[in-house]
Amino acid sequence: MSKCVPAVLESDFPSFQFRGWGELKTEDFTIGGTMVWNAGLLTLGGTLIIFGFTFWLINSTKSPAEPGEVAPKIYGMRKKYFVLLLLLIVLTLFVSLRGLPYFAPGAPVYKVNVEGTMWYWDIAQVEGPRRGSVIEAGKLVEFTITSSDVNHGMGIYNQAGELLTQTQAMPGYPSKLYYTFEQPGTYFVVCMEYCGLAHHAMNTTLQVQ
Ligand SMILES: [Cu+2]
Numbered sequence: 001m002s003k004c005v006p007a008v009l010e011s012d013f014p015s016f017q018f019r020g021w022g023e024l025k026t027e028d029f030t031i032g033g034t035m036v037w038n039a040g041l042l043t044l045g046g047t048l049i050i051f052g053f054t055f056w057l058i059n060s061t062k063s064p065a066e067p068g069e070v071a072p073k074i075y076g077m078r079k080k081y082f083v084l085l086l087l088l089i090v091l092t093l094f095v096s097l098r099g100l101p102y103f104a105p106g107a108p109v110y111k112v113n114v115e116g117t118m119w120y121w122d123i124a125q126v127e128g129p130r131r132g133s134v135i136e137a138g139k140l141v142e143f144t145i146t147s148s149d150v151n152h153g154m155g156i157y158n159q160a161g162e163l164l165t166q167t168q169a170m171p172g173y174p175s176k177l178y179y180t181f182e183q184p185g186t187y188f189v190v191c192m193e194y195c196g197l198a199h200h201a202m203n204t205t206l207q208v209q
Helices: 035-062 067-097
Strands: 109-119 119-125 141-147 152-157 164-167 177-178 185-191 205-206
Touching: 109 152, 109 164, 119 185, 119 205, 141 152, 141 164, 164 177
Parallel strands: 109 141
Antiparallel strands: 109 119, 141 177, 152 164, 152 185, 185 205
16 A cells, blocks of 8 residues: 655656746656647648638639529539538548447456545555556556546656656546556656646656665
């Protein structure tokens, strides 16, 4: 059993050092290298394409037509688009929801109970070949995650600040999360859902051997 240290005002997670809103720098939002830049460029690219298309559409209209003339055409097209969109949604739902609910990818070797409370994590290894607060790398871990007060989010990050896995911590509902740590070391457990004043300090570490 390991009882985790209650939240402190300073985090030891490198990307989550809180220095006050006025002092936030770009690198505070840079997780895993250039992810933020890529997301920004993608958004910019998408916006330019939409603007370009709209501009082309406006300029391609040569002579204004009477609404009564155009309406049947547009309504006809709308029906086709609706059917196409419906098919696309059904297909996407079918493909993406086929794997639900998420079953354990094998039998878990370690079972760990996690409870989120404003503003700390209580993490206890309750089952495994090596008792105590030990989790081994390469062994499937089943986290059972809940909350004692409000909704929290449990996110597990590696040393590089990359998010490995995450799920909701909800009061009265145990969420299951399955994960196999590839490498031994220190991992960071960070609250992913705003839960009040000291939300930013709601983090702890997880040791994997
Ligand atoms: Cu939180």
